[in-house]
Amino acid sequence: MKKLPTWIDILLIPLINLAIALFLSALVVLYIGEDPMDALSIMIKGAIGSSYGWGYTLYYATNFIFTGLAVSVAFHAKMFNIGGEGQAALGGLGVALVCLMFPWPHWILALPVAIIGGAVFGAAWAAIPAYLQAKRGSHIVITTIMFNFMASALLVYLLVNVLKAPGSMAPETGRFIEGARLPTGHDMLGWFGIKFSKSPPVNISFLISLLFCFLIWFLIWRTKLGYEIRAFGHSESAAKYAGISPIKIIMVSMLISGALAGLMGINSVMGESERLVIDSVQGAGFIGIAVALMGRSHPFGVLLAAILFGILYQGGAELALWTSIPRELIVVIQALVILLTGALDNMIRMPIERLYFKMVRAGT
């Protein structure tokens, strides 16, 4: 009686939030002088109207799944990990080093090691803020933000001075060898004789990200560690009463979070650019926060939210291509979605709750 049914809680309310965000964006589109319905149809067609569109949408979604899961795991321990951006950048470095250092004969061998490389580097970058929070009480939000800047500076230094391919003018590594190239959507569906557009960068990392959705769900709701992480996140004092070490939980949850963010590198660095470039993360670390908020820190919610943001990303690119609407509008829409699902969630939730209970009472 006291709770909204699940479908309203995790489906209807986010959809209403999204609709309001789209409506407000439509006003902006009108102001620019374009037809909002046209814009919407270009976006949707561009994102999911073709295998080409899907290929990009799912590529973006893969990035957001990893960073969204990263933020979610930390959220469960009430750690606000803003550092997904930096951790993903370092994860990309780890992946790139793995790919460049060994003469990989086949991607099947390269991928597991790259996964470990990305996870270890991402986790390592999260470890220092985590340690400072656990031992010294330095606020994780502040330290992870600072570590984003440090990661960015570190990568510029490495790419300009250390890792740059000889003879190249661009601050990027050389292309990875054939044996470290991941199969794309085109390749994989080709094995089953299904046609899929050749150009989009979606690759096997998408399947890996689905696997991690399941693993994280299992970790959080089926293991003792997940139980302790959730307990700590809900009440630090109660966790202490139960003999759960705050230091252990902060460290472990942040290491897992950093590792997940770092895993994004297998998609963007190994799967797409096939080399390490400057700013390989492109804001996905921050999108992860919105994805986790909208997905309510549940891996399945993260998956859906990541796909939605993938659609917005790809649709936004199409919009910029075919209309006079600047690409930045998509940032506006994203910002509105974040604002509505994150900050203003209660604005929608409360009236719906009231309406629902009024209907329930009228019905009984």
Place this chain on the structure above:
Amino acid sequence: MTKDKQERPETAAPAIQLKNISKSFGPVQANKNISLTVNSGTIHGIVGENGAGKSTLMSILYGFYKADSGDIYIRNAKTSIPDSQAAISAGIGMVFQHFKLVENFTVLENVILGAEDGALLKDSLSKARRQLQELSTEYELDVDPDAIIENLSVGLQQRVEILKALYRRANILILDEPTGVLTPAEADHLFRILKNLRDQGKTIILITHKLREIMDATDTVSVMRSGEMTATIKTNQTSPEELAELMVGRKVLLNVSKSVAKAGDIALEVKDLKVTDEKGVLRVKGITFNVREGEILGIAGVAGNGQSELLEALGGFRKSQGLVSVYGHSLDLESPSGQEIRDQSIAHVPEDRQRLGLIMDFTAWENIGFGYQHEPEYSNSWGLMNNRKMRKDASNKMEKFDVRPSNIKLKVRNFSGGNQQKLVLAREIERNPDILLIGQPTRGVDIGAIEFIHNEIIKMRDEGKAIILVSVELDEILSLTDRVSVMFDGNLVGDRITSETNARELGLLMGGETD
């Protein structure tokens, strides 16, 4: 306390009349069609279990909430009270359970706060000083106007709250659980003040769950049960038993019956224990005691004298110095852990179940394993939880302790205070520990559940367990424990055999009068 129960003439206009007040929060209806008449110049008690709707009703009267329907009449005039400013101008003053004072201001500054006459304080201050002088002589409300609040005792701080209301010309004074933090002597003084105020024509509404106070201090009493006003009776025409029955809706035994304790070996020994809090203040100043198998040791005292810190130190929640040994095994006091405590077969029912004992947003079944998640029955060596086992355990334990509703999937937040406490007790007692540490076992618990909880504690004792009970309720200490030590200012100031002492003696010890 002298009982002052002569019929007093009822003045023409009732001070407050509530007519058909209803208020709901989402699906919960906190007040259902409540009508209440409070006569001027009386002390009117309102009793009810937690969640009965007393606080909601008073919040409506003080303008914190707006009633969904119904009217408020003050001295026969229909009044709307949209905010607390309106309540104050209608002559209503409120003394909250948790004081709303600025700790580093003086008494005088607190009194005028929000009621200044102009931008410059000088005039208001001197006016307030004069009025405070008058009020204090008139009502026995002496407080040094220049004292800083944080240096005052809780009893004096409460007087400042009353002065604040009187300074704002309150004719109707609402006090919410005013004696929770007072020593018995301070409480007596408070009731004298209230009677003085009443004799001067003020109207007092006293909200409490202590039936003894209702019987001692009020003229009329109203009983609330699950959002409804079930009865309004003249106090001298009722009895605690009848009130308890009205509150709960069935007959309640107010006193537990227990046999004589058969104390065995020493189970827990504490030597020269010192506990320092987060601010570096020494809260427990080197105390020594022991508890034997098969007995209940009570730690009495006014809240804030170090009992909480003592319990938390013994429960592995807080660092301490000294020696604590369990059947000869000394505990690690430097880096304590709740896990070590449990390994030594000590169960800890914390004072603050919502902050420590439970994860409010976890379901009931998840809370049943809380603290015992390492036990092989709940998780295997791979770190996988056995959720099915935990759910099954939860059903059994909740049935045994009569936790209502019996839905194991309900979040703990949605249980009443008494049922939350039963969940904690079910978890800790059913582990069958050797030693039970238990703090404020019945704080915020319905009268009906108190009976049950007390019986469970006695049953543990009779099974030969050693029990330490920390409680600020003297009645509870007197009826449950076998031995009692009073804690005052971080020291144990008196050890008594419970059957050879009484509330009066303990009350004096609680006030710091050592023997």
